[in-house]
Amino acid sequence: MRSMPTSSPGPSCSRSGISIGDRIKKRMQNWLHIVAGVVMAGLLCWGITRTFESDLLSRLSIESDHTGSSPALHQKLAGLSTNLPGLSSETPDNGNVLYDKPGFELHVNRSYKLRPRISDWDDQRRKWLSKNPHKKPTATGKPALFLVSSSQPSPCDNPMGDHFLLKAIKNKMDYCRLHGIDIFYNMAQLDPAMVSFWVKLPLVRAAMVAHPEAEWIWWMDSDALFTDMAFELPLEKYGNYNLVVHGWENLVFEKKSWVGLNMGVFLMRNCQWSLDLLDAWAAVGATGPLKIQIGKFLTSFLSERPENFEADDQGALIYLLNAEKERWRSKVYLESSYYLHGYWIKLVDKYEECIRKYHPGYGDERWPFVTHFVGCEMCSGETNAKYSAEKCRKNVERAFNLADDQILQIYGFHHQSLQSSNVLYL
Known part of the structure; x- marks a missing residue:
């Protein structure tokens, strides 16, 4: 009759009945699996990156010579x-x-x-x-x-x-x-x-x-605004x-x-x-x-x-x-x-005259195409010493409303004045 295993393991066995040699072997196998997984993940990432780069270059319309090592592409990217x-x-x-x-x-x-x-x-x-x-x-x-x-x-x-x-x-x-x-x-x-x-x-x-x-x-x-919405570039x-x-x-x-x-x-x-x-x-x-x-x-x-x-x-x-x-x-x-760039200091005080005498579509001094708020630095708040932040804010509002009136009139409205955001029916 075969004897039953004892409750206390011997010197060459673990408590689960697995030999120490088997445990060492299993741990080595686990490490090999981990290393193999890391290598595979690296190769996968490399493949994805290469695919992405290839797709990006294709989208950028860079046509490479796919025969051999593509020297033409390397030359294009060399600078x-x-x-x-x-x-x-x-x-x-x-x-x-x-x-x-x-x-x-x-x-x-x-x-x-x-x-x-x-x-x-x-x-x-x-x-x-x-x-x-x-x-x-x-x-x-x-x-x-x-x-x-x-x-x-x-x-x-x-x-x-x-x-x-x-x-x-x-x-x-x-x-x-x-x-x-x-x-x-x-x-x-x-x-x-x-x-x-x-x-x-x-x-x-x-x-x-x-x-x-x-x-x-x-x-x-x-910081540049269109102020003549009808003018088109020649x-x-x-x-x-x-x-x-x-x-x-x-x-x-x-x-x-x-x-x-x-x-x-x-x-x-x-x-x-x-x-x-x-x-x-x-x-x-x-x-x-x-x-x-x-x-x-x-x-x-x-x-x-x-x-x-x-x-x-x-x-x-x-x-x-x-x-x-x-x-x-x-x-x-x-x-x-015409004013592809118009310095705001020279233009904003003439807006009422533009409205009174002319109409959009000229793009020049009669109705400036672009008003550029150079020096106002509205985002940083660090304005030029020649003028105050309040002057910049006030005239940005005027320029925006001058342009916005040309849009709102399509829908039957206009600003109460160039200084106001309130609108009225035409």
């Missing part, structure tokens, strides 16, 4: 260095250095580039449009416009600032709806190196690549140009004035020339230790530019247009026949 007169991309081994010598050569960080690098966008876009002919036509028969604007992702420091931004985006949406224009309002930081004035560059570039059907990307600062004037900015030839090219143009509102054609300009332009403004030094350089180069002011997009563009005239100048149209 090119930016060489400018006075702004050199060749950095010495000890990093970015400001050279104080005849000719004043400033070294910019060559590692920064707007991504992904594209060198054949005109060809890619032409092919895309031929495959998607239904995307190109517009209701008006004019070249397709795509309006882009943005504001910070966090709440404004000034409580009234958020209310102002709400009115500003409502104003832009009203204009775009009336004229059949697509609009994208961004609140995300697309590139950590492009901050402050520079946020527009990666955003405009992203809009170009994401919307090959758009002939023009139209940038508009958040795009037929710009057939031979790729960048349209409010400005004056003599101020930009003769006096080299910092206020010779304004980058708060501009049109940029969706083409390779524009992508190249954005790359050259961004190299001046990438966040880094040289922004103050570059700002000093721009102040020495430009008239009417403030002292101790870091590198800004407006000053950098004027510099580029003068330093590399053959490359950029012929494709830039400086517009002054």
Whole structure:
């Protein structure tokens, strides 16, 4: 008769009756399973990431050679260095250095580039449009416009600032709806190196690549309002140009004035020339230790530019247009026949005269197309010392109501006055 196991295990057995060797073996198997699981999870994540990158590149219309290791794609994404007169991309081994010598050569960080690098966008876009002919036509028969604007992702420091931004985006949406224009309002930081004035560059570039059907990307600062809702851009004037900015030839090219143009509102054609300009332009403004030094350089180069002011997009563009005239100048149209950008200080006190004497549709001094509240800084609350926050608030309300009356009249209403949010029947 077989004996029953004892209640107390022997020296080579566990209390469950499993040998120590078996337990060690089981633990090793468990660890192997865990390691295998981690490896599989890593491979899965890698596969998902590769798939996502492939899908993203496909959406960005970057066509790669799928035979072999795709050297064409690697070349497109490699980027090119930016060489400018006075702004050199060749950095010495000890990093970015400001050279104080005849000719004043400033070294910019060559590692920064707007991504992904594209060198054949005109060809890619032409092919895309031929495959998607239904995307190109517009209701008006004019070249397709795509309006882009943005504001910070966090709440404004000034409580009234958020209310102002709400009115500003409502104003832009009203204009775009009336004229059949697509609009994208961004609140995300697309590139950590492009901050402050520079946020527009990666955003405009992203809009170009994401919307090959758009002939023009139209940038508009958040503090700019449409005040003539009937005026339409005379795009037929710009057939031979790729960048349209409010400005004056003599101020930009003769006096080299910092206020010779304004980058708060501009049109940029969706083409390779524009992508190249954005790359050259961004190299001046990438966040880094040289922004103050570059700002000093721009102040020495430009008239009417403030002292101790870091590198800004407006000053950098004027510099580029003068330093590399053959490359950029012929494709830039400086517009002054209407208010693509209208400085609010010169316009807001004339609104009643506009209403009394004229009607919307002119876009010029008779009824300004855009009123830009430069210097008001409604979101931060840090206004220019020349005028008070109350003056800014009051005139933003006037500009918004002037535009809003043109919308409300469609529905049989109008504001009681330009200073009031109350409305009356027509």
